[in-house]
Amino acid sequence: MKQNKKFPSDFLWGGATAANQIEGGFNEGGKGLNIADVLPGGKERLAILTEPGFDFKLDQERCTYPNHQAIDFYHRYQEDIALFAEMGFKAFRLSIAWSRIFPNGDEEEPNQEGLDFYHRVFDQLLEHNIVPVVTISHYEMPLHLVTEYGGWRNRKVIKFFERYVETIFTAYQDKVKYWMTFNEINSGLVMPIMSLGFSKKANEQENEQSVFQALHHQFVASSLAVKIGHEIIPDSKIGCMIIYTPIYPYDCDPVNVLDALEKEQVFNYFCGDVQVRGEYPTFINRYFKEHGIALEIEAGDLEIIKQYPVDYIALSYYMSRTEKADPTDLEKTAGNIMSGVKNPHLKASDWGWEIDPVGLRISLKALYDRYQVPLFVVENGLGAYDKVEQDGSIQDDYRIDYLREHIKAMAESIDDGVDLIGYTSWGCIDLVSASTGEYSKRYGFIYVDQHDDGTGTLARKKKASFDWYKQVIETNGEKL
Numbered sequence: 001m002k003q004n005k006k007f008p009s010d011f012l013w014g015g016a017t018a019a020n021q022i023e024g025g026f027n028e029g030g031k032g033l034n035i036a037d038v039l040p041g042g043k044e045r046l047a048i049l050t051e052p053g054f055d056f057k058l059d060q061e062r063c064t065y066p067n068h069q070a071i072d073f074y075h076r077y078q079e080d081i082a083l084f085a086e087m088g089f090k091a092f093r094l095s096i097a098w099s100r101i102f103p104n105g106d107e108e109e110p111n112q113e114g115l116d117f118y119h120r121v122f123d124q125l126l127e128h129n130i131v132p133v134v135t136i137s138h139y140e141m142p143l144h145l146v147t148e149y150g151g152w153r154n155r156k157v158i159k160f161f162e163r164y165v166e167t168i169f170t171a172y173q174d175k176v177k178y179w180m181t182f183n184e185i186n187s188g189l190v191m192p193i194m195s196l197g198f199s200k201k202a203n204e205q206e207n208e209q210s211v212f213q214a215l216h217h218q219f220v221a222s223s224l225a226v227k228i229g230h231e232i233i234p235d236s237k238i239g240c241m242i243i244y245t246p247i248y249p250y251d252c253d254p255v256n257v258l259d260a261l262e263k264e265q266v267f268n269y270f271c272g273d274v275q276v277r278g279e280y281p282t283f284i285n286r287y288f289k290e291h292g293i294a295l296e297i298e299a300g301d302l303e304i305i306k307q308y309p310v311d312y313i314a315l316s317y318y319m320s321r322t323e324k325a326d327p328t329d330l331e332k333t334a335g336n337i338m339s340g341v342k343n344p345h346l347k348a349s350d351w352g353w354e355i356d357p358v359g360l361r362i363s364l365k366a367l368y369d370r371y372q373v374p375l376f377v378v379e380n381g382l383g384a385y386d387k388v389e390q391d392g393s394i395q396d397d398y399r400i401d402y403l404r405e406h407i408k409a410m411a412e413s414i415d416d417g418v419d420l421i422g423y424t425s426w427g428c429i430d431l432v433s434a435s436t437g438e439y440s441k442r443y444g445f446i447y448v449d450q451h452d453d454g455t456g457t458l459a460r461k462k463k464a465s466f467d468w469y470k471q472v473i474e475t476n477g478e479k480l
């Protein structure tokens, strides 16, 4: 029987960003410093993110901080939103910078100027009939909560987060219905600094203990956000957000199959299991035992987690990962936070991320089979070097090819029976890379004239992919 491969008529096509990667204005409007503000740009960032010992101090003598200016969305949001509207966006994913609303994170009262900024942004989106899809915390908790409280390891942060979510749900109740709590919550397993607010520890056991304890606090906080959100905005949809990277065994040796499966359980499913099913999965007990992890769980925590699961799963998908139990002698790959061994069947991006559209279909099938809740692909895209031609055009056919194949995979997955509600491709406008702090790693349909050496005019320019994506949205994914 021929399938129709159609996207639902209310499918949320659009683009995605994060406050710290686009806004700039890092010390304007009463905003406090956050983690992203102290991360230097350039390749050294990745080491800071993944190795122990970062001190969270600004060192303006030695380092540059591209997030301070980012792409100046703080002042140019009207122009940018008009361009999104021209592409026909149905949805725009952005995050609220927690430290614009609570500059230190532990104040009693919010910063009105910060609240007003997002009112203006949401009004602008709604005027263009673009649905705001809001990440509550995307890699940038207030720095004060990091330096004074130790980030999410400290249970007190749950209270501050509750105050923050109550404030924003109340302020934006008439404007925002789609929310998600923590960006790529499972990234904390590998890179605690950005999402959990502390630097990785040298001692692996100590590190894991802190990471899982901090994640427990985020699970409770996320469930409380669902509770408060549904009370204040009864028709809201509040999701979790996970980085999903399907893990393939290198070959059919059962030892490697088991290894890949166990890595998937911990990295891909642990957080979703807690946030969607409302329970710690049983496989984690053995993991905790073997890694010497003992969680402090207070009375009532598990009940809250059980009672307030998320409404949908938002996921980022960039690549798959291939693993072998004993990878010695095999070539490694680069990757989004996690890397595995080289997959001989796949090509890679300019940054070495393996390109695998079929992996997206595998991911959507796997997630929907496991959870049966709506899925929303809120990140997917190709980070690449773009070139401005003599005539001023930017011919990013490689990006179009990447997106086309991933959109086809989504269409297939809809035929597979997956309840997929939307697609917001990552970095719809060029922005600062999260892992490297580079401008040159570009994802956008819109080029931003800003460069790693600090030069640039910040002017916006449409790439070839701009008109292509416009047509995709116009035809609801029929014309690719």
Ligand code: BG6
Residues within 6 Å of the ligand: 018, 021, 139, 183, 184, 243, 316, 336, 379, 383, 426, 432, 433, 434, 435, 436, 441
């Ligand atoms: C995701 C993050 O992991 O990947 C984004 O949620 C990030 O913040 C995106 O920008 C792409 O990664 P990178 O390192 O290329 O910016």
